[in-house]
Amino acid sequence: MSRKEAIEQYNAACKRGRKTMKECQQRGVSPYPAVLDHILAESATVGRVELGVVNVPAELIVGTKTEGRQAAFAADFMPLMDVDTEFAGKWIELCTAHLSDEGIRDPIKCYEYLGKLYVQEGNKRTSVLKSYDAPTIPAYVIRLIPAWSEDGEIQAYYDFMRAWQLTGLYQVYFRKAGSFAKLQAALGFEPDHVWSVEERRRFLSSYAIFQSAYRKLGGETLHMTVADAMLTWLKVYPFEMLKSATAAELLKSLKAVWPDVEMTDSAAPIALSTEASDKEPSVLTRIVKSVFPDHLDVAFITSQLPEESDWARAHDVGRKYLEAVMGDKITARTYLGGATEEGTEAAMEKAAAEGAQVIFATTPSMIGACRKTAAKHPDIRILNCSASMPYAGVRTYYSRVYEGKFISGAIAGALCKSGKIGYVASSPTFGVPASINAFALGAQMTNPQARIRLRWSCVDQDPMAELAKEGCEIISNRDIPTPDRMREPWGLCQVWDGQYYSVASPYWHWGNVYVRLVRDILDGSWDAASASRRAVNYWWGIRSGAVGILLRDDVPQGVRQLTELLRRTISDGIMLPFERPIRSQDGTVRSDGTHWFAPEEILAMDWLCDTVDGAIPAYEELLPMARPLVRLQGIYRDAIAPDKEGPIL
Numbered sequence: 001m002s003r004k005e006a007i008e009q010y011n012a013a014c015k016r017g018r019k020t021m022k023e024c025q026q027r028g029v030s031p032y033p034a035v036l037d038h039i040l041a042e043s044a045t046v047g048r049v050e051l052g053v054v055n056v057p058a059e060l061i062v063g064t065k066t067e068g069r070q071a072a073f074a075a076d077f078m079p080l081m082d083v084d085t086e087f088a089g090k091w092i093e094l095c096t097a098h099l100s101d102e103g104i105r106d107p108i109k110c111y112e113y114l115g116k117l118y119v120q121e122g123n124k125r126t127s128v129l130k131s132y133d134a135p136t137i138p139a140y141v142i143r144l145i146p147a148w149s150e151d152g153e154i155q156a157y158y159d160f161m162r163a164w165q166l167t168g169l170y171q172v173y174f175r176k177a178g179s180f181a182k183l184q185a186a187l188g189f190e191p192d193h194v195w196s197v198e199e200r201r202r203f204l205s206s207y208a209i210f211q212s213a214y215r216k217l218g219g220e221t222l223h224m225t226v227a228d229a230m231l232t233w234l235k236v237y238p239f240e241m242l243k244s245a246t247a248a249e250l251l252k253s254l255k256a257v258w259p260d261v262e263m264t265d266s267a268a269p270i271a272l273s274t275e276a277s278d279k280e281p282s283v284l285t286r287i288v289k290s291v292f293p294d295h296l297d298v299a300f301i302t303s304q305l306p307e308e309s310d311w312a313r314a315h316d317v318g319r320k321y322l323e324a325v326m327g328d329k330i331t332a333r334t335y336l337g338g339a340t341e342e343g344t345e346a347a348m349e350k351a352a353a354e355g356a357q358v359i360f361a362t363t364p365s366m367i368g369a370c371r372k373t374a375a376k377h378p379d380i381r382i383l384n385c386s387a388s389m390p391y392a393g394v395r396t397y398y399s400r401v402y403e404g405k406f407i408s409g410a411i412a413g414a415l416c417k418s419g420k421i422g423y424v425a426s427s428p429t430f431g432v433p434a435s436i437n438a439f440a441l442g443a444q445m446t447n448p449q450a451r452i453r454l455r456w457s458c459v460d461q462d463p464m465a466e467l468a469k470e471g472c473e474i475i476s477n478r479d480i481p482t483p484d485r486m487r488e489p490w491g492l493c494q495v496w497d498g499q500y501y502s503v504a505s506p507y508w509h510w511g512n513v514y515v516r517l518v519r520d521i522l523d524g525s526w527d528a529a530s531a532s533r534r535a536v537n538y539w540w541g542i543r544s545g546a547v548g549i550l551l552r553d554d555v556p557q558g559v560r561q562l563t564e565l566l567r568r569t570i571s572d573g574i575m576l577p578f579e580r581p582i583r584s585q586d587g588t589v590r591s592d593g594t595h596w597f598a599p600e601e602i603l604a605m606d607w608l609c610d611t612v613d614g615a616i617p618a619y620e621e622l623l624p625m626a627r628p629l630v631r632l633q634g635i636y637r638d639a640i641a642p643d644k645e646g647p648i649l
Helices: 002-027 036-040 086-099 123-131 152-167 179-186 197-216 226-234 247-256 258-264 283-287 310-329 341-353 364-376 402-415 432-446 463-469 510-523 525-532 557-571 599-603 624-633
Strands: 045-057 061-064 108-113 116-121 136-146 270-273 296-302 330-336 358-361 381-384 395-399 420-425 451-456 474-476 492-496 499-508 535-540 547-551 581-583 589-592
Touching (some): 002 086, 002 123, 036 108, 061 123, 086 123, 108 123, 116 123, 123 136, 152 179, 226 247, 226 258, 247 258, 247 364, 296 310, 296 341, 296 510, 310 330, 310 510, 330 341, 341 364, 358 364, 358 510, 364 381, 364 624, 395 510, 402 432, 402 474, 402 492, 402 499, 402 547, 402 557, 420 463, 432 451, 463 474, 510 525, 510 535
Parallel strands (some): 061 116, 108 136, 270 535, 296 330, 358 381, 395 535, 420 451
Antiparallel strands (some): 499 547
16 A cells, blocks of 8 residues: 555656746756756865754755756656656655655765755655655755855855854754844844754744745745744744744734835845925826825824933924924824833834824834834834834934034034044944044035044043043034024034034924925825835935024124035035045045945945044943944944844844
């Protein structure tokens, strides 16, 4: 009876193999298993490690070591030879043994290269076991180590080898280096935690459950691993949910973050919106206007009260401006989320329960709560005040304040006789190096001898005093939070007899940002931006009214005219702060004067101009209170070991 079943299994496997072969030919790819010797002929290896016998995932066995019997199998290792051949007879004998009490016991022998497995001995055993969809196959594995390079695939593989030492699992494989550290944090482990047998068992059990849901949603069509998708899911949901949730609940939760999963597969997951749209709604939009809301319930989530924080007050002023401009088209409420993610989630849930259709979370630290709320309430439009966040369910908004810094730099150069200009930077987050550089370029434009002495408030206790001691005549300090709060020592300050006198300052006009975003929702522009399946990050500047520049009343008329001229030319796109010859501190020519920096390049700048004296501080140099924000928004955040207590990005 077993042999009859084995023959039937062979015929069924052959049918699968021929189908696979046909599909491969239609796609223009090889219909046979890959050959490692052909791959290695074009690649360099630097060593080999014998791992011994390992239960390897069957799906990772993709080829053979040598050509040998390659043509006897389709790409999925299903047989292709007729049933009356010697090859088929041996296959059927192995299958008969598999169906008996004896089973297939001897492990296959294979080579591993870049996380894929290539069989040297045991092709037919592999074929039989794959025909029964065996999840794992025992194999004696020899790992071939590729030469290190800056190539992303090689870096990801070296990260996998480190993960292997801690987990012993092939399933923990990511396409991007650094992802394993995030998994450790998401699971509540320390970075160098070695998994116990029980922890491996629990993970594999949960992995299988997740893999099933992932495949049901079409994950196999994406260019990513199951572990990649699982990590995206774990950034929103706890690992324990994989055990407690029903199959339907897990599928629903994965659907909620599926846009983020698909974005992980994208080479450019973020769509950076650099200007608010001034276009009138299209004819089609006006025709279907009835499908868009004519009134919005808007919630603002803040971590502090306006009287406790200038940042909170600036956003509260923005809310009041929104109410004044939009009138009865909106209802706005403010909710205090507090300092914890749990408190922020609770505030957002309250806002949702009270009918919020739009939620503005006003600090970057709220991103974790935003993602969880977006997964629970996909009908609510959620925005977080931060930059460069690759999440489809949460849009972000921030201002291109470097444009204002360029103008204040020009003012500083015009007013400073000695050329000794100080600059107090906040923290090394996205856009901050761009602001420093823009300020330096502005100062150089009006004073070719100007040099910028850089200090950081995230490192020094009193950077203003240090710069004054060094003889700086004028210092760029923190920008004013709102135009009605001009006071010393905000913004660009002149130093006289140990006192600081504010001259000018860029400011953030959050009210204009909120008005334009709400109008986008009301006229349908918001939904049009959703079609790209990318994360939308609004990064608006002077032209959109998101950034302004305020001058003290007694600023000389010539400086006032210069300020207005620069404001207008930047707004009209005639002058770009970085379109000029630029050399960085290490001597590299960043621009010959004709180079146009893409917005993404400006936002992610991690270098300083050669007229800046100072450096970008390392994470270890930061004051403790500055570190959480840098984890979220730092220009080198991907190099910081994830914190299991905070949101995993």
